[in-house]
Amino acid sequence: MKPTDIAAPDYFHKVVDCQWACPAHTPVPEYIRLIAQGRYSDAYMINWKSNVFPGILGRTCDRPCEPACRRGRVEETPVAICRLKRVAADFKDDITQRLPRPAAKNGKRIALVGGGPASLTVARDLAPLGYHCTVFDADPQAGGMMRSQIPKFRLPNSVIDEETGYVLGLGVEFKGGHRIDSMKALLAEKYDAIFVGSGAPRGRELDIPGRKEAAANIHIGIEWLANVSFGHVEKIGKRVIVLGGGNTAMDCCRTARRLGGESVKVVVRSGFEEMKASPWEKEDAIHEDIPILNYMVPVAFKHVAGKLIGVTFQQVKAEYDAKGRRNLVPSGEPDQTIPCDDVLVAVGQENAFPWIEQDCGIEFDKWHMPKVDQKTFVSTNPKVFFGGDAAFGPKNIIWAVAHGHDAAMSIHRLLSGEDINERPLPDVQVSSQKMGIHEWSYDNDISNDKRYKVPHRDKVVALKDIRAEVELGYDVKLALGEAHRCLNCDVQTVFSTSLCIECDACADICPMDCITFTNNGEEDDLRTRLKAPSPHPDQDLYVSSDLKTGRVMVKDEDVCLHCGLCAERCPTGAWDMQKYLIEMTHAGSSCPTKSRSAA
Amino acid sequence: MTYIAKPKFQHPGLKKNDLGYTHRDYEGKVSTLCAGCGHDSITASIIEACYELSIEPHRVAKISGIGCSSKTPDYFLGNSHGFNSVHGRMPSVLTGANLANRDLIYLGVSGDGDSASIGFGQFAHSIRRGVNMTYIVENNGVYGLTKGQFSATADRGSKSKKGVTNTDNAIDLVAIALQLGATFVARSFSGDKTQLVPLIAAAIRHKGASFIDVISPCIAFNNHAGSTKSFDYVREHNDAVNRLDVLVGRDPIAVDYAPGTVQVVEQHDGSKLALRKLDADYDPHDRLGAQTFLARHAAKGQIVTGLLYVDPDAEDLHEHLNTVETPLNTLEADTLCPGSAALDKFNASLR
Helix, strand or coil: CCCCCCCCHHHHHHHCHHHHHCCCCCCHHHHHHHHHCCCHHHHHHHHHHHHCCHHHHHHHCCCCHHHHCCHHHHCCCCCCHHHHHHHHHHHCCCCHHHCCCCCCCCCCEEEEECCCHHHHHHHHHHHHHCCEEEEECCCCCCCCHHHHCCCCCCCCHHHHHHHHHHHHCCCCEEECCCCCCCHHHHHHCCCCEEEECCCCCEECCCCCCCCCCCHHHEEEHHHHHHHHHCCCCCCCCCEEEEECCCHHHHHHHHHHHHCCCCEEEEECCCCCCCCCCCHHHHHHHHHCCCCEECCEEEEEEEEECCEEEEEEEEEEEEEECCCCCEEEEECCCCCEEEECCEEEECCCEECCCCCCCHHHCCCECCCCCECCCCCCCECCCCCEEECCHHHHCCCCHHHHHHHHHHHHHHHHHHHCCCCCCCCCCCEEEEEECEEECCEECCCCCCCCCCCCCCCECCHHHHHHCCCCCCECCCCHHHHHHHHHCCCCCCEEEEECHHHCCCCCHHHHHCCCCCEEEECCCCHHHHHHCCCCCCCCCCCCEEECCCCCCCCEEEEECCCCCCCCHHHHHCCCCCEEEEEEEEECCCCCCCCCCCCCCCC | CCCCCCCCCCCCCCCCCCCCCCHHHHECCCCCCCCCCHHHHHHHHHHHHHHHCCCCHHHEEEEECCCHHHHHHHHECCCCEEEECCCCCHHHHHHHHHHHCCCCEEEEEEEHHHHHHHCHHHHHHHHHHCCCEEEEEEECCEECCCCCEECCCCCCCCECCCCCECCCCCCCHHHHHHHHCCCEEEEEECCCHHHHHHHHHHHHHCCCEEEEEEECCCCCCCCCCCCCCCHHHHHHHEEECEEEEEEECCCCCCCCCCCCCEEEEECCCCCEEEEEECCCCCCCCCHHHHHHHHHHHHHCCCEEEEEEEECCCCCCHHHHHCCCCCCHHHCCHHHHCCCHHHHHHHHHHHC
16 A cells, blocks of 8 residues: 555544544644533533534534544444533533624625524624624524424524524624525525525325325424424324324424323334434433334325324335345235324424525435535536535435535635635644653543443423423533543554654554554455454555665554553654644635645 | 644544554553654554554463663563563563463563663573564664663664764674573564564464564664664664564465465464565575674674574473463462472482
């Protein structure tokens, strides 16, 4: 293999698995260290800069970072990154002084359709640069789906108010209760750019017999959740069936439990394991005495005299074809009817753009989705950008934030007369953490603690009050324990070939057998000759240039604990622990415009 | 030294030996030696050899004297028996322990100061008695604990870190061991684990006095130009006569080498050593030849490494003394002291 080019910004970025996996690339280990030091406000600001809604995400994020966390490859469970983010939000001081000041306007006007996370991110990035941002939303308050669809027992209004408030406080104009009905009319108002962050607002229908007849007791999940959020719905029948296996279904069933549903069941077509809902959301539902029945396909709503009495299901099993694709085929068991008073349908969401006229210069594809560039988020109309669920279909908040940053960058470049396809390089800093012979500016003593559980409100109390937040968050002590579990994957092992005397000290001390001195070879061959097996080829090998004996140093990045013992035991300083900090460029960063190689 | 404990986490895919242990289970405490010390590599090699042999740690007694090398038993086999003896007295303590309990595996760890100076006599007598042990000298040619004075194994003409030339003749412990009748003699280098690990494993399996001289650069005081025990010097002047590639049990050896290049040595316990010849003329069964070979190459400044001599049919001290099979420390009092009637009978036999 060729010597690894550690100067390429992506090489070490990939080693910070959590940050690499995060769509917004939040520097996770950096803020977790600050939490461990009790610097909650600093930790919050790092998050705020990167993902705009730390308090909201710390409660609701889909956490792509956690399955990626290296700790999960070393022991059973990853670091509770998401809940540590909430700690920063919970314990911070007043940070208003640290926010950007509303800037002098530069005369350019941006219209943002929808007041959810994507639009607010664009506004957050552009308002401090002097753009006049106007956010339109049909609802009276900002927040979009964060406010309407996520139940208050998971995300209290106070958190949404605070964090949407930080954005609107930057001098962003918010027009609540103002639905945009016509793109043409909006274009006619001569905004310099338009951003569409209107989400995926339509719940998918379930057209099976009895749907129309029993309509009074069949509710579309996201609409019902919104009605609950805004206080239009306050109760539901005692026996409730929730159809669907995503996170919306989990929110529906738990909400139903709090509005009078005594016997609430979730019924899914697929197997329990393949459900789209996050494992922890399924856990929370089960904890609230909600059974999840799987491999059952709804075939009819049963009704008597216009009143719903139950749902009939066909029982299926999973069969896999030669290509490994799953098919659900009837299992041959008799159909089953489950009696109920109400049904909540949460079988998916769809985009809907009835308000965008055909002749706006915005092209749609055969799935009725706008044609949007994956990198710049521009539509076929060079002044109109899309982001969040509106761009590529339903995802989640953190993706919406990531889209928002990229779209804001495009808008800023467009309005500054620059090519929007050229993206500035991220800002990368690499600095040695050496403080003394065996002292580092980070805590390299690895904690053996298991993942700490987040305290929950007592179930009886929680189920009585739909606004009582179930998760209470870590206290300072639990947060400290959990923060210590972080392996500091951003503190990189950096190797200098010229200093190495091949004494083997690093290979001997490495607790994870990551380091091997051997003859060079092709990657496939080299991976078979390492000190320990190399089961994850997606994890890079760090290969040195030729050493004095003709061998090379090969380090498998896979399960490195970043404990720094290789550097402590190295007599010549050939190993050093260097903190790698990558900051993604947002609109207004003054980096040289060179195209990035990847990511 | 390192102040934090080595993390308990280990690679999830580590292989286990026949006992279900990984090599991490054979570790001891974290080393307090200087970073980069050759001794730490020898420690790692002992760990690897014991892991590969699936040795039960409680069957090992590790015994040492005084010096940097003699600290190392604390860093491996944390679940074994150990005795850190007086300076130079490791061989005597080991001999005594061996006599009391012949069932344990004896690992004597010493240094050039401990074995070639203050304990030179002890070293000599344990070898010539044929004590069943693996005697490892971690040889760096200097007194590291007292800041790098020449030791008795420092080559004449080599330079100290301050530039002083050594005018004394060197003791070659391998030559002495051969001359005193050791039945397994090897030399290796801490920077070459592929050579060292099989040698240690073979020495442990050898019944009789096994001696391994391991050149181990002192990173603090003897790794400079002018030293003959530095990483660079040893790598440049290393003349390996053979490579011990595999050590197998009673199964037939399946190693594919050109005919005539591999020599199979069967030891007393049935284990086999597959020796790949690097020097076609070298015969590891020829004690006299080995001594001459060694002397000739030493004169040229070359460091001969590999398995230099092995007597597969060696006897040990217990056979010489005709002791009982049962370890003495497990014999009951009435067996050890059968009473005055037995004494009278014995005395009568001598009249």
